[in-house]
Amino acid sequence: MLRVEFVNLGRQYDALRDEILDAFDRLSRQGAYVFGSELEAFENEFASYCGTRRAVGLGNGSDAIHLPLLALGVGLGDEVITAPNSFVASAWAIARTGAKLVFSDVGDDMNLDPEKAEQAITDKTKAILVVHLTGRIARMEVFESLKERHGVVILEDAAQAVGARRNGRKAGSIGLFAGFSLHPLKNLHVHGDGGICVTNDEKLADSLTRYRNHGLENRNECLFWGVNSRLDNIQAAIGRIKLRRLEDWNSRYREIARYYNSELSGVVETPTLEDNEEPVYHRYMLQCDQRDELMKHLDDRGVGSAINYPVPLHLQPAAQSLGYKRGSFPVAERLADRILSIPLYSELEDNEVEHVVASVKSYFQ
Ligand SMILES: Cc1ncc(COP(=O)(O)O)c(C=O)c1O
Structure with missing residues (x-):
């Protein structure tokens, strides 16, 4: 009987094996594991792919939505709306900031329904984290009108949607920031955990580069308590090989x-x-x-x-x-x-x- 596995990561690896092993060997000989030219190049190429000014490589896709929320100052006393049918990361990324997690129902497209989300907005609502479930972009043109009417920030959980388009616009290029997962189950993945956040906001991107590295401004100066959540250089090299395909x-x-x-x-x-x-x-x-x-x-x-x-x-x-x-x-x-x-x-x-x-x-x- 023919077996069709739900996931088969080995096939992709077989096709790219020589290129990946070459990169692994080259970077291992250099000892270029944490930070490095591959990470920088991947960030530039990924930002350009999404049509944004900046991209910041992170340890996983969960941090790619959680850390920018922290960097934007979302926390205690704020409310953030998201969809109840997502992966748990969409929820904890909000809850762990200290903000109140507010769910709102989805529509037939399985994405947050903007009309219902509007009803959930209060004077404490700081942001709406729109999830593009299954790789299908939510009705962002309507969410953008909420931004104008209610002064809320629109954010994208684009973990599942790398390369998706709506009205000709790419996932990640629409909200104030977008978080992508590079987890092995995603269309673009590295060989382990990984994530990347894109934005056109230079200040936010600069802040994220410190958040992912303990809040360090340089080796000896810590501006605030950040975390350790960096995309490894070798993973970035693998990301570059795959982004081309x-x-x-x-x-x-x-x-x-x-x-x-x-x-x-x-x-x-x-x-x-x-x-x-x-x-x-x-x-x-x-x-x-x-x-x-x-x-x-x-x-x-x-x-x-x-x-x-x-x-x-x-x-x-x-x-x-x-x-x-x-x-x-x-x-x-x-x-x-x-x-x-x-x-x-x-x-x-x-x-x-x-x-x-x-x-x-x-x-x-
Ligand atoms: C919608 C959604 N958001 C966030 C994440 C979190 O990504 P990661 O597993 O890389 O932390 C995922 C991953 O499954 C996801 O599907």
């Missing part, structure tokens, strides 16, 4: 997603896009009422799948003190019961993609 990989992600859409719409609920969207399908999520049985059926046929994510953030034990309950966010809760991510990565072969489709269809026949 990202557009091709994302095209393949889209090609497979188009095939899934055309074959599976009418069988299950598939994502419906507006004309102005160019997602990167970090995840391809279908929806159906029989999700758990379908997942088991796929497993029996050798097809891996996953639920991203089965428990909405407002129903997590960590969120108990916020006072939300089941029913607080009906759209996010319904999604959590119905979504299923099926395999989607650029290295998938056509026969594997066809096997995924046939396996989904066979459940409903």
Whole structure:
């Protein structure tokens, strides 16, 4: 039986092995591990890819949203709104600043609904952290109007959306800052944890370069208590090798997603896009009422799948003190019961993609 793994990182490594090993060898001989020319070059190339002035490499994608919040002075007494159907990092990045974490429901695109978010704005709301879930950019043009009307800052959790476009604008180039994850499960990843924050705000970027390095201005002068959260030089070198291939990989992600859409719409609920969207399908999520049985059926046929994510953030034990309950966010809760991510990565072969489709269809026949 053909097996289609939900994730297969080895295939990408095999294709790039010589280049990655060369970089590893060269940098190891130089002993250039923490900071260095590869990190600087990757930051410049990544900023240019996103269309922003600056990029700052960090230890992980969680810090790429948490540290800029700290750098902006978000903290006790402030409120920050985000989506309840994201990965936990979107929530803790806010909660750990001391600000009040405020959830607001999502729309059919699985992203924060700007009309509902507007209703959650109070005079304490400092920012809205918009998550581009599954690699699909949220309705940022409406969020930008909230910025003007309410004076709130619009921020992007673009962890899943590297290279995505909406109205021709790239993920990361729209909010005051955007945090990206370079975790191995992301379309652009390094070989371990990594993250990068982009912004057009020079002051914010300068502040972040100190935050990630203990708040140090130079070797002996500490301006404030920062953290140790740096993207390693070797990881940056790997990021550079992969960034050069990202557009091709994302095209393949889209090609497979188009095939899934055309074959599976009418069988299950598939994502419906507006004309102005160019997602990167970090995840391809279908929806159906029989999700758990379908997942088991796929497993029996050798097809891996996953639920991203089965428990909405407002129903997590960590969120108990916020006072939300089941029913607080009906759209996010319904999604959590119905979504299923099926395999989607650029290295998938056509026969594997066809096997995924046939396996989904066979459940409903
Ligand atoms: C939406 C979202 N935000 C933040 C993160 C955090 O990134 P990292 O795992 O690199 O810390 C992730 C990673 O899974 C994510 O999917």
